[in-house]
Amino acid sequence: SPKNRSIAGLLGKRLPVAAGKLLHDLGTVGDELGLAVYAIGGFVRDLLLGVANLDIDVTVEGDGIFFAEQFAARHGCRVRSHRTFSTAVVIFPDGAKIDVASTRLEYYESPGVLPTVERSSLRHDLYRRDFTINTLAVCLNGPSFGRLTDYFGGQQDLQERLVRVLHNLSFVEDPTRVFRAIRFEQRLGFHIAPHTENLIRSAVRMNVLNKVGGLRLLNELIQILRENEPVGAIVRMAGFGLLPFVHPALKLLPEIRRVVEETGRVLAWFRLLYLPDACEQWQVYFLALGDRLTTDEFHDACRRLAVPGRISTKVFSHRRQALGTLDAIQRRLRRNPEVRNSEIYDWFHGLPLEMLLYLAARANREEVRRFVSQYVSRLRQVRCSLDGDGLAALGLAPGPRFRTIMDRLLVARLDGEVVNDEQERALALLLIASDGGASVAKMHH
Ligand code: ATP
Numbered sequence: 001s002p003k004n005r006s007i008a009g010l011l012g013k014r015l016p017v018a019a020g021k022l023l024h025d026l027g028t029v030g031d032e033l034g035l036a037v038y039a040i041g042g043f044v045r046d047l048l049l050g051v052a053n054l055d056i057d058v059t060v061e062g063d064g065i066f067f068a069e070q071f072a073a074r075h076g077c078r079v080r081s082h083r084t085f086s087t088a089v090v091i092f093p094d095g096a097k098i099d100v101a102s103t104r105l106e107y108y109e110s111p112g113v114l115p116t117v118e119r120s121s122l123r124h125d126l127y128r129r130d131f132t133i134n135t136l137a138v139c140l141n142g143p144s145f146g147r148l149t150d151y152f153g154g155q156q157d158l159q160e161r162l163v164r165v166l167h168n169l170s171f172v173e174d175p176t177r178v179f180r181a182i183r184f185e186q187r188l189g190f191h192i193a194p195h196t197e198n199l200i201r202s203a204v205r206m207n208v209l210n211k212v213g214g215l216r217l218l219n220e221l222i223q224i225l226r227e228n229e230p231v232g233a234i235v236r237m238a239g240f241g242l243l244p245f246v247h248p249a250l251k252l253l254p255e256i257r258r259v260v261e262e263t264g265r266v267l268a269w270f271r272l273l274y275l276p277d278a279c280e281q282w283q284v285y286f287l288a289l290g291d292r293l294t295t296d297e298f299h300d301a302c303r304r305l306a307v308p309g310r311i312s313t314k315v316f317s318h319r320r321q322a323l324g325t326l327d328a329i330q331r332r333l334r335r336n337p338e339v340r341n342s343e344i345y346d347w348f349h350g351l352p353l354e355m356l357l358y359l360a361a362r363a364n365r366e367e368v369r370r371f372v373s374q375y376v377s378r379l380r381q382v383r384c385s386l387d388g389d390g391l392a393a394l395g396l397a398p399g400p401r402f403r404t405i406m407d408r409l410l411v412a413r414l415d416g417e418v419v420n421d422e423q424e425r426a427l428a429l430l431l432i433a434s435d436g437g438a439s440v441a442k443m444h445h
Pocket of ligand 1: 131
């Protein structure tokens with residue numbers, strides 16, 4: 001029988017007032033409809049751990065879609081429902097969302113629904129979950145608001161900080177749980193329980209991960225690489241032998257590990273700059289992991305992960321360009337260590353931010369990191385004040401010289417030859433005059 005205790009006090013203490021009220025509102029609608037309503041999963045786990053998480057998942061014993069529609073009608077929300085899965089999303093006017101699921105619908109097939117049947121239906125639903133720590137449910141109905149349901153020892157595993165599956169076939173049933181186990185372990189600072197770890201090893205030996213579709217594998221990888229500090233999880237994936245399922249040549253060699261760890265530092269630096277544009281952290285880590293892959297191998301890895309061709313084509317060409325640039329920089333530095341801003345601009349211009357941060361992480365030289373830093377934080381924002389219309393107003397006739405003069409003005413800006421609009425205008429006039437005759441002649445041709 002489940003260990004029930006009330007965590008109503010905790011709900012009152014740890015949640016913002018609005019969130020607490022929302023839980024009560026959900027329970028009230030459940031009371032009115034005669035449906036048992038639970039907050040469930042990650043929300044309850046994090047609540048007990050004292051980790052902020054307002055991502056509330058609700059499970060209704062019975063018809064979750066009906067519940068969602070009734071709740072929405074009373075609280076001015078919209079509903080998006082998925083009939084095939086008996087799930088719904090309640091969308092609040094401010095954009096906040098709550099996922100609503102239904103327990104198994106066998107519930108409807110038994111006419112005289114007894115409380116024990118209801119409870120076993122919730123239990124059945126929870127049994128399909130990944131780990132014990134995710135199986136805790138809190139009742140939201142008025143009379144028993146805050147009552148915790150713990151069928152599988154989730155509270156004890158939270159206490160002992162263990163990630164544990166519910167049964168031996170869990171990873172065979174859904175191999176993506178291998179990645180989820182690592183993700184939760186590393187995020188929460190837990191351990192995968194010894195028996196669960198053995199089950200992972202045997203799942204790996206049985207190659208069950210080969211059965212996971214590319215998109216699902218990619219999705220798990222992305223979720224891991226988006227975690228705050230993914231290096232531990234990467235090390236763990238390598239330890240379990242998971243990387244070769246992405247590509248046989250993918251190994252966490254010491255030099256790759258260096259690039260991966262350096263990636264963490266580069267990203268931390270980037271965040272400190274508070275740059276407005278978001279950077280896809282997972283992409284930088286993915287590039288770092290694949291650092292030693294040849295272009296063909298990288299291509300195969302992307303194909304295994306079902307990365308759409310349109311995207312992967314772009315990634316390959318950027319990756320090739322980036323690695324070529326790095327070689328060019330090394331050669332250039334051997335010739336002369338003095339580098340002009342316009343050269344830096346020229347090297348990095350056109351490469352996505354993720355690729356630049358990867359270059360900074362994989363470069364062994366301090367200078368390269370400094371160049372990337374200068375480009376990202378300053379140079380890429382540099383603009384001329386004159387545009388095409390401005391040049392035309394200064395007397396430049398339409399033609400190919402627009403491009404070359406604009407480029408020349410940008411170089412002057414980057415290298416500090418001109419430092420204000422006045423000087424830029426003077427230089428523009430000089431450039432236009434220098435062979436203005438030629439462009440006029442060309443025009444008349
Ligand atoms: P996160 O903070 O990463 O969102 P979460 O616990 O909310 O953590 P989700 O991936 O949003 O995780 O999943 C919600 C719930 O659904 C989990 O608590 C888990 O119990 C269940 N779940 C998700 N994926 C699986 C799976 N592959 N197998 C079994 N249960 C799963």
